[in-house]
Amino acid sequence: MSKGTLFDKVWDFHSVGTLPSGLTQLFIGLHLIHEVTSPQAFAMLKERGLKVLFPQRTVATVDHIVPTENQARPFVDSMAEEMIQALEKSCQENDIIFYNIGSGNQGIVHVIAPELGLTQPGMTIACGDSHTSSHGAFGAIAFGIGTSQVRDVLASQTLALSKLKVRKIEVNGNLKPGVYAKDLILHIIRTLGVKGGVGYAYEFAGTTFAQMNMEERMTICNMAIEGGARCGYLNPDHITYDYLKNRDFAPKNADWEQAVTWWESLRSDTDAEYDDVVVFNGEYIPPTVTWGITPGQGIGVDQKVPTAEELLEEDRFVAEEAYRYMDLHPGQPIQGTKIDVCFIGSCTNGRISDLREAAKIAQGRKVAEGVKAFVVPGSERVKKEAEAEGLDKIFLAAGFEWREPGCSMCLAMNPDKLQGRQISASSSNRNFKGRQGSASGRTLLMSPAMVATAAIKGEVSDVRELL
Numbered sequence: 001m002s003k004g005t006l007f008d009k010v011w012d013f014h015s016v017g018t019l020p021s022g023l024t025q026l027f028i029g030l031h032l033i034h035e036v037t038s039p040q041a042f043a044m045l046k047e048r049g050l051k052v053l054f055p056q057r058t059v060a061t062v063d064h065i066v067p068t069e070n071q072a073r074p075f076v077d078s079m080a081e082e083m084i085q086a087l088e089k090s091c092q093e094n095d096i097i098f099y100n101i102g103s104g105n106q107g108i109v110h111v112i113a114p115e116l117g118l119t120q121p122g123m124t125i126a127c128g129d130s131h132t133s134s135h136g137a138f139g140a141i142a143f144g145i146g147t148s149q150v151r152d153v154l155a156s157q158t159l160a161l162s163k164l165k166v167r168k169i170e171v172n173g174n175l176k177p178g179v180y181a182k183d184l185i186l187h188i189i190r191t192l193g194v195k196g197g198v199g200y201a202y203e204f205a206g207t208t209f210a211q212m213n214m215e216e217r218m219t220i221c222n223m224a225i226e227g228g229a230r231c232g233y234l235n236p237d238h239i240t241y242d243y244l245k246n247r248d249f250a251p252k253n254a255d256w257e258q259a260v261t262w263w264e265s266l267r268s269d270t271d272a273e274y275d276d277v278v279v280f281n282g283e284y285i286p287p288t289v290t291w292g293i294t295p296g297q298g299i300g301v302d303q304k305v306p307t308a309e310e311l312l313e314e315d316r317f318v319a320e321e322a323y324r325y326m327d328l329h330p331g332q333p334i335q336g337t338k339i340d341v342c343f344i345g346s347c348t349n350g351r352i353s354d355l356r357e358a359a360k361i362a363q364g365r366k367v368a369e370g371v372k373a374f375v376v377p378g379s380e381r382v383k384k385e386a387e388a389e390g391l392d393k394i395f396l397a398a399g400f401e402w403r404e405p406g407c408s409m410c411l412a413m414n415p416d417k418l419q420g421r422q423i424s425a426s427s428s429n430r431n432f433k434g435r436q437g438s439a440s441g442r443t444l445l446m447s448p449a450m451v452a453t454a455a456i457k458g459e460v461s462d463v464r465e466l467l
Contacts (some may be wrong), residue, residue: 003166003272003273003274004268004269004271004272004273005166005203005268005269005272005273005274006139006203006233006235006266006267006268007141007164007166007201007203007233007268008166008272009122009266010122010123010124010140010141010266011024011026011141011163013122014026014027014028014029014124014141015027016158019160021160022162023160023161023162024160024161024162024163025158025159025160026124026158026159026160026161027124027157027158028057028124028125028126028153028157028158028159029057029123029124029125030057030059030113030118030119030123030124030125030126031057031058031059031125031126031127031150031153031154031157032058032059032060032061032109032110032113032118032125032126032127032129032132033058033059033060033087033096033109033127033128033150034060034061034062034063034064034087034109034127034128034129035062035063035064035065035083035084035086035087036064036065036083036128036129036413037128037129037146037147037150038060038086038087038090038128038147038150039083039086039087039090040147040151041128041147041148041150041151041154042086042090042094042154044148044151045151045154045155048155050154050155051094051155052094052095052096052154052155053154053155053156053157054157055094055095055096057157058094058096058097058153058154059096059097059098059099059113059118060087060091060096060097060098060099061098061099061100061105061106061107061108061109061112062084062087062100062101062106063106063107063108063109063405063406063407064406064407064411064413064414065077065079065080065083065084065413065414066080066084066101066404066405066406066407066414067080067404067406067414067415067416068374068376068403068404068405068406068408068414068415068416069403069404069415071101071404073101076415077414077415080413080414084100088100099112102380103380104380104381104384105379105380105381106379106380106405107377107378107379107380107381107382107405107406108346108347108350108378108379108405108406108407109127109129109347110127110129110131110132110134110135110218110222110347111347111350111351111378111379111382112379112381113125113135114134114135114137114138114214114218114243115247115379115381115382116247116248116249117244117247117248117249117250118248118249119135119138119140119142120138120140120244120249120250120259120263121138121139121140121236121240121263121266122139122140122236122262122263122266123135123138123140123141123142124140124141124142124143125140125141125142125143126142126143126144126145126149126150126153126159127142127143127144127145128144128145128146128147128149128150129144130144130225131144131222131223131225131347131348131429132144132145132231133221133222133223133224133225133229133230133231133232134218134221134222134347135218135221136221136224136231136232136233136234137214137217137218137220137221137233137234137240138214138234138236138240138244139233139234139235139236139240139263139266139267140233141201141231141233142221142231142233143159143161143230143231144225145159164199164200164201164230164231165199165200165201165275165276166200166201166202166203166274166275167197167200167201167202167203167229167274167275167276167277167278168203168205168274168276168277168278169188169202169203169204169205169206169278169280170205170206170277170278170279170280171184171188171204171205171206171207171208171209171279171280171281171282172206172207172208172279172280172281172282173207173208173281173282173283173284174208174211174282174283175208175282175283175285176283176285176286177464177467178287178449178462178463178464178467179285179286179287180216180219180287180357180447180448180449181212181216181217181219181220181447182219182223182288182348182349182427182445182446182447182448182450183285183286183287183288183446183447184208184220184282184285185219185220185222185223185224185226185227186223186288186289186290186295186298186445186446187280187285187288187298188227188280189223189226189227189295189296189298190288190296190297190298190299191280192227192278193227193228193296193315194226194227194228194294194295194296195228196227196228197224197227197228197229197230198228198229199230200228200229200230200275200276201229201230201231201232201233202224202227202229202231202232202233203232203233203234203235203268203274204217204220204221204224204232204233204234205234205235205268206279206280206282207282208280208282209234210237212239213239213243213353214239214240214243215351215352215353215354216353217234217239218351219348219349219354220232220234221233221234222347222348222429223295223348223429226295226296226429226430227295227296235266235267235268236263236264236266236267237267240263241260241263286300286301286302286303287300287301287446287447287450287462287463287464288300288301288446289301289334289444289445289446289450289460290431290443290444290445290446291305291322291326291328291334291444292318292319292322292326292328292431293318293321293322293325293326293431293432293433294318294322294431294432295429295430295431295445297318297319297322297431298445299334301334301335301446301450301460301461301462301463302335302462303333303334304331304332304333304334305323305328305329305330305331305332305333305334306319306330307330307331308320308330325433325442326442327421327442334444334460335459335460335461335462336459336460336461337423337444337459337460338423338458338459339371339423339424339425339444339454339455339458339459339460340370340371340372340418340422340423340424341371341372341373341409341418341422341423341424341425342367342371342372342373342374342400342424342425342426342451342452342454342455343373343374343376343408343409343410343416343424343425343426343427343428343436343451344358344373344374344375344376344400344427344448344451344452345374345375345376345377345378345403345407345408345409345410345427345428346376346378346407346408346410346426346427346428346429347378347407347410347429348410348427348428348429349427349428349447349448350376350377350378350379350382350405350427351378351382352382352385352386354427354448355375355377355382355386355391355448356389356391357447357448357449357452358375358395358427358448358449358451358452359391359394359395359452360449360467361449361452361453361456361463361466361467362394362395362398362400362452362455362456363394363398364398365398365456365466366398366399366456367398367399367400367455367456368455368456368457368458368459369458370458371454371455371458372401373399373400373401373452373455374400374401374402374403374408374416375395375400375401375402375403376403376404376405376406376408376409376416377403377404377405378405379405380405382405383404383405398455398456399455400455409424409426409428409436409437410426410428410429410430410435410436411435412435412436412437416437417436417437417438417441418436418437418438418441418442418443419438419441420438420440420441421438421440421441421442422438422441422442423441423442423443423444424436424441424442424443424444425444425446425450425451425454425455425460426443426444426445426446426451427445427446427447427448427451428443428445429445430443430445431443431444431445444460446460447463449463450463453465453466
């Protein structure tokens, strides 16, 4: 029975039935695939003699393993070459749309689907990647899934899932200059915890989100998963519709008007019932940096690494581990921490607006000596748009490297990796041990503008000083 939230409405519309296990069999409107989690799934289909049930509802690209310096084929990394060949073959055999390198539409899967208009309000979306929650920015319900579930969607276009509770996260007020969507979501995760959202879908609401553009909203939903939520979403509005109108796969002409009417009906009702409501004031949130080994270990750039006594008892064990691994000391200011590598990109912050904000900081300045700084556009379209605006020239003049599209040094399943104990200022989404390619490498998460500031200064610095 619907409680009047967008989540409940979309869930009910896509529910095929209740399985004997008590799980809901949920129809998946759009299935996004890439080269990492799909080869085994296709192999499992072949073993069972099964076909892809609705190939027109699956769209593929290559992103995780692609090199960003030299994309000539065959790739130098033979395993990466095998993975892209396997995806090419599977898409050809099953008549699946594949946006390959050089197609003009290749890029990180969570960047290309929105920019093509594939992602639309009221959809159920699945992809074998944790950060599928990004698509919730459009009022879709989007799930990251594992390889066996990728197989299930290919074979049946459905998933077996438990229905989630819904927590409304309301944020009101204007973010101060130098504070971005990335800072806000890091602050929310810091406050509610990395396990705070377990069992929940997060509905983001309030005046702060209402003022955000779609790319900022995607950053918020992208990292809902880092707060333990299964998905995050915003209700669609005129900003959503303005973004989608005239995109490749968006409805056209009379279908467009009909679609907008339908999308409006999906918005959470004013009297919707929520399982929990949390309220924040956006005006007091500072530029935020992670200091530890989970996205929940964040502090304001002008704050100090917390002491164990300042933390909740259940957070102290991980904090002690983080002090050792990060080589940071309780009570130490985070500002002034020396940086070796600066990475701007990823499905969290590799879109055109992210690059524009970073370029504002880079313009007329120089990357500090000894710092390796590079910018990786989230897609071929983003790269083309950035180059048309001259952003590449700004970055190159400042001493940044300008790369080809891909996931790059987020998961580091490609040549872009930290070396040894290097410490990275990163606009990506995870700061786990070894996340950026080195078993002992260290990651500080922050906004693209803050990464650019760290590159210029050679250390963690307050972006507000350069604005």
